[in-house]
Every structure is written in C-alpha cells, then in structure tokens.
Amino acid sequence: MTIDPVKLDTVLVLGTGLVGTSIGLALRQRGVTVLLADRDLGAVRLAREMGAGQEWRLGDPVDLAVVAVPPDHVASELRGLQQLGAARFYTDVASVKARPIAAAAALGCDLSTYVASHPMAGREKAGPGAARGDLFLGRPWALCPTDEASAAAREAVLRLIELCGANAVEVAAEDHDRAVAVVSHAPHVAASAVAARLADASDVALGLAGQGVRDVTRIAGGDPGLWLGILSGNAAPVAEVLEAVSRDLSEAATALRALAQGDESAGPEVTELLKRGVAGHGRIPGKHGGPAAAYAVVQVVIGDRPGQLARLFQICDEVGVNVEDVRLEHAPGLPLGLAELSVQPDAVAVLNQALRDRGWQLP
Numbered sequence: 408m409t410i411d412p413v414k415l416d417t418v419l420v421l422g423t424g425l426v427g428t429s430i431g432l433a434l435r436q437r438g439v440t441v442l443l444a445d446r447d448l449g450a451v452r453l454a455r456e457m458g459a460g461q462e463w464r465l466g467d468p469v470d471l472a473v474v475a476v477p478p479d480h481v482a483s484e485l486r487g488l489q490q491l492g493a494a495r496f497y498t499d500v501a502s503v504k505a506r507p508i509a510a511a512a513a514l515g516c517d518l519s520t521y522v523a524s525h526p527m528a529g530r531e532k533a534g535p536g537a538a539r540g541d542l543f544l545g546r547p548w549a550l551c552p553t554d555e556a557s558a559a560a561r562e563a564v565l566r567l568i569e570l571c572g573a574n575a576v577e578v579a580a581e582d583h584d585r586a587v588a589v590v591s592h593a594p595h596v597a598a599s600a601v602a603a604r605l606a607d608a609s610d611v612a613l614g615l616a617g618q619g620v621r622d623v624t625r626i627a628g629g630d631p632g633l634w635l636g637i638l639s640g641n642a643a644p645v646a647e648v649l650e651a652v653s654r655d656l657s658e659a660a661t662a663l664r665a666l667a668q669g670d671e672s673a674g675p676e677v678t679e680l681l682k683r684g685v686a687g688h689g690r691i692p693g694k695h696g697g698p699a700a701a702y703a704v705v706q707v708v709i710g711d712r713p714g715q716l717a718r719l720f721q722i723c724d725e726v727g728v729n730v731e732d733v734r735l736e737h738a739p740g741l742p743l744g745l746a747e748l749s750v751q752p753d754a755v756a757v758l759n760q761a762l763r764d765r766g767w768q769l770p
C-alpha cells in the first residue's frame with residue numbers, strides 16, 4: 408500500500424492563541440481531526456470550547472504539527488515535538504522566517520520534515536477568544552521550504568494552506584523577511600508612532616476622530632510583547648524601511664514649516680509625497696491576491712438599529728448585486744452611520760435606484 412504524502416487527517420496545533428485556534432477552527436470546518444496544546448491550559452480549554460479541536464495526548468504521530476507560538480519559541484518547541492515523534496511533518500506560522508529556521512538548524516531539528524510558513528492574516532487581538540475560522544480565506548500564506556525539506560513536507564504544508572482557504576506563496580526565508588518588513592512590520596511601527604500621538608491628545612481631538620485615524624492605527628492595538636519578538640526577529644530589514652519612512656516624514660515636516668512661513672514653493676514637495684502614497688496604495692492587490700480591483704463605492708445612511716445591514720444585503724441580493732466589501736462608519740454621538748458597499752462599477756446605478764425606491768437615504 409502506498410502512503411499518500413498529502414493526507415492531512417490529523418493536525419496538532421501547538422499554541423492555541425489567535426492564529427493557532429483560527430487554524431483549528433478552519434481545519435475542523437473541513438473535517439480534519441485537530442489536537443490542541445499550549446503551555447497555558449486555559450488557552451487550550453477555551454480553544455476546545457470554541458470548537459477548534461480536542462486536547463492533545465501523545466499517541467500515534469499526527470500528519471502535521473503546526474507550531475503557533477511566538478517567533479522566539481518556535482525552534483525549541485519544534486525540537487521538543489520532533490523528539491517526541493509527534494508528527495510526520497511540521498510547520499510554524501511565525502511572522503519572521505530566517506531566524507526561527509536558523510535556530511531550528513542550530514538546535515539540530517530535522518529539517519527534512521519541517522517547512523516554515525506564515526499566514527498573512529491576523530488581528531490586533533491576541534488569544535483564542537479572538538480566533539476566527541475564516542481568518543485566512545483568500546489571504547496570502549507564505550511557505551519557505553529549505554533545500555533540506557522533503558517534497559512530502561512541502562506538500563503537507565500546501566495542503567494545510569489550501570484547507571484554511573488561503574493562497575500559497577512560495578518564497579525564500581530571507582526574501583520573505585525583507586518583504587514583510589515593507590508590508591507588515593514597518594507599517595506596524597508606523598501605526599504605533601501615529602497612535603502614540605493620541606495617548607495625550609485632547610478630548611476635543613479624540614471626539615473628532617473619524618474612520619481615517621481608526622484605519623491608520625488599527626494594527627497598533629497588537630500585543631507589544633509579541634511585536635517586540637517579531638520586530639527583533641527582523642530588525643535590520645524593518646530598520647531600513649523605517650529609515651526611509653522617517654526621511655519622507657522629516658522632509659514633509661520641513662516643507663510644511665516652510666509653507667507655514669508663507670513659502671508656497673514648498674507645496675510641490677508635499678504633493679510629491681502624497682502622489683507617491685496614492686501610487687503605493689494603488690499597488691496593494693485586491694482581497695483575493697489579484698491586481699487591486701477597481702470597485703465603486705455606494706454609500707448608504709443606516710440607522711443604528713438591529714437588522715439594518717441584513718436588509719441592505721437582502722436588497723443587493725434581490726437586484727443581483729454582489730457586495731465585494733463593506734465598511735461601516737459611525738457618526739460619533741448620533742444613532743446613524745454610513746455603510747460603504749464596494750460593488751462592480753456597472754452595478755452602481757441599479758443599486759442606487761433600488762435603494763432610493765425602497766426609501767433608503769443616500770448622501
């Protein structure tokens with residue numbers, strides 16, 4: 408009998424925090440048997456109660472073990488599991504890749520059964536309570552096979568990514584780390600720097616906060632302990648991006664000082680940065696990893712009553728309009744909000760008409 412190398416009937420998740428529990432939930436939805444372990448027994452219990460799997464007891468090797476602990480603990484936990492013979496194949500999900508792989512090699516881990524990986528999806532909240540089974544849907548998920556990794560180990564990790572509904576992106580560990588410095592790690596520090604200005608902002612300023620500042624600072628809510636581990640694990644590439652960002656910020660501040668003193672010739676320098684920002688933002692791919700989709704946005708005023716969004720979606724359904732994305736903005740102190748529905752441009756007229764016909768207020 409031949410053994411199917413991509414069989415993923417049983418998966419052990421070590422580290423039942425946000426990411427580990429989300430993986431458990433996603434795999435359970437696909438019928439995989441998931442076993443859960445964490446040094447914090449409360450985290451395992453909560454993950455189990457959420458339906459992410461059952462508590463792990465060492466028995467027959469599982470098909471794949473997923474090490475979902477902070478980056479600095481990946482190598483030692485991997486070695487521990489391999490010494491127990493816990494799984495046929497192993498991966499981790501840490502946000503940095505070169506350092507954990509080097510640490511695993513230095514600890515004498517078996518690199519033939521291990522393929523490091525990193526889902527590019529997460530939240531600014533930690534722990535199993537923040538987990539979502541759909542966290543990875545349509546998201547990129549990097550895998551970084553080393554030369555020592557077996558083809559079967561790579562296949563097993565590809566199968567994990569597929570079962571979680573994500574899109575696999577194969578990349579060398581050093582390239583991964585330089586890339587995530589630009590798209591994840593430096594943005595996190597930049598968001599923290601902007602959010603730090605709010606720590607002693609006046610109540611008037613905070614009362615005027617709209618969606619923009621929420622968007623720019625959302626990720627700054629992440630766990631500082633976890634993020635110190637991530638940033639230290641990718642320090643040089645992140646420092647390089649931050650140096651470039653701070654050059655731009657410093658030049659913008661100098662130009663604005665000149666403008667403040669009536670020197671209009673400094674305007675174009677600011678415009679140039681804003682235009683580079685528009686260009687950079689426009690290059691972020693759409694939610695399924697393809698080129699950024701040119702959706703149109705339909706704005707609708709909604710009352711802060713239960714069921715309003717459901718009614719809105721029902722109308723979209725009735726007129727055959729697919730909602731690609733939805734964003735809600737609440738008016739501070741008012742029982743009203745604005746729903747922004749992203750739809751195909753050719754659906755705008757029909758949706759606007761349908762909403763007006765049914766008495767919805769469009770701004």
Ligand SMILES: NC(=O)C1=CN([C@@H]2O[C@H](COP(=O)(O)OP(=O)(O)OC[C@H]3O[C@@H](n4cnc5c(N)ncnc54)[C@H](O)[C@@H]3O)[C@@H](O)[C@H]2O)C=CC1
Binds near residue numbers: 445
């Ligand atoms: N937070 C995010 O948005 C994302 C995080 N990641 C990566 O996923 C990994 C886990 O992060 P989160 O789930 O966000 O953190 P979390 O703080 O929600 O969960 C981490 C879990 O690991 C456990 N843990 C820590 N050290 C352990 C050890 N030595 N043995 C067993 N369990 C241990 C903790 O008790 C905790 O339950 C990290 O490597 C992180 O870089 C990857 C993608 C997104």
Ligand SMILES: O=C(O)C(=O)Cc1ccc(O)cc1
Binds near residue numbers: 501528530626
């Ligand atoms: O909160 C979000 O939107 C994120 O993108 C979070 C995130 C944090 C760390 C990662 O390694 C990957 C993704």
